Amino acid sequence: MVEHSAIAQLAAAMSDEPAPIYQRVKQAIISQIRAGSWKANQRVPSESELVNELGVSRMTINRALRELTSEGFLVRMQGVGTFVAEMKGYTAMLEVHNIADEITQRGHQHRCQILAIGQNKADPEQAAVLGLSTGQTIFHSLIVHYEDDLPVQLEDRLVNPLVAPDYLSQDYHQLTPYTYLMQVAPLTAGEHIVEAVLPDARQRKYLSLDDHEPCLLIRRQTWSDTKIVTYARLLYPGSRYKLLGRFKGHG
Amino acid sequence: MVEHSAIAQLAAAMSDEPAPIYQRVKQAIISQIRAGSWKANQRVPSESELVNELGVSRMTINRALRELTSEGFLVRMQGVGTFVAEMKGYTAMLEVHNIADEITQRGHQHRCQILAIGQNKADPEQAAVLGLSTGQTIFHSLIVHYEDDLPVQLEDRLVNPLVAPDYLSQDYHQLTPYTYLMQVAPLTAGEHIVEAVLPDARQRKYLSLDDHEPCLLIRRQTWSDTKIVTYARLLYPGSRYKLLGRFKGHG
């Protein structure tokens, strides 16, 4: 049971603008949380209480609470109740796009140089990142991406040949490895790590960098279904590339 | 109207595992899209068709389609129909957490050293990033965050005194500036830029870094409502800090 005041406050917070009921219920609850009237871990009125007090059917209340739960405002436990979720600080997001799209979207020209492409027997480290066994054949490619004649990314990629058997016979001047892999094996999940590193001599040469110029390194593993499709090491000159992200708080 | 085969395929794809009906409908539709049977922009059977052919109530079908829409698989237009969404490549996300939480979650101890805190008249650049006028009073702080005696973040922060007038009188050994600001002005939006840089001599000293050690720099601007609350420059030693992110493709 929740004190009467909580529901009275909520009823007062219900706007009477012409909007769907479940939306107004959601907004009213959000405003209670934002204003601090309902604090983290505090219990929220039960569905049946809300039904009685707001005079709305349970399916409508349920939809409002369910959506707020999936949006991270509430936590629900069957048999227990509904509670205000803890704001775990924020988890802001950075979007990481396909390099070719990013460049053309900026209105610049993308072109690339293929430094190497081929196959080899996987050493233990390579096998591990692709989820294969040591000694199995794997594909690899090394490509520099240019934005209007300025190198902006060195793409060092390992590919699982079981997933993309025709990887070696594509023309990567026409489409990026990423785009090709998306076509043959739509990705279902991925993981990446962003860090700052100093490139080695060979990398500096390919990216036309001076000594001691730092780089962003993104290491990315991509799954399709249960198989690892590819492992990529994307190296960006720190002076020429930045990751940009926006985020919204709860709401 | 959608050809009969589309629905027949879907009915065949419905698993009979003991799961909620709307979940099974969702899975069946996802598998059609993944398998390529239903292609981007193709029309999906209407709610009433699915009701008739699958023998499920409309509310259940509606929930399945509505959730798939909010998950990015489908696009719906009132009066027109439901269509398979275009996969726009991926936009992967990186989560960026509060440094103190991150350290304690790893089971380590977080402590910090306050190098400077005070106020000054905003120079043009500072005014710009806080959305204020040149010469207005602003707050600033410079704090090093340690993970078990190893410095991992140099936090250089500007704060809008109109939003957080008591910023200077808090004890930042007890709670981080971020946590305090969240309390007084729940953030509604933000923007940040991640790049790789070389720290200057002063920064190297605070972070106990050798020459030429690259760092991750996150510059972050945070809004509450329409006002900019704070502008932070977070500098992380590249050798001691990495950003980790996971992402899921469509499903």
Next chain:
DNA sequence: CAGTGGTCTAGACCACGAA
């Protein structure tokens, strides 16, 4: 106009957790 999705209701049965 007919067909689409968007919303809402009143009632129902169930699985779960706490007392």
Next chain:
DNA sequence: TCGTGGTCTAGACCACTGC
């Protein structure tokens, strides 16, 4: 046992779109 949330139904009215 009782209250909780999780799901499902059959029917309804509405707004929007295209013909």
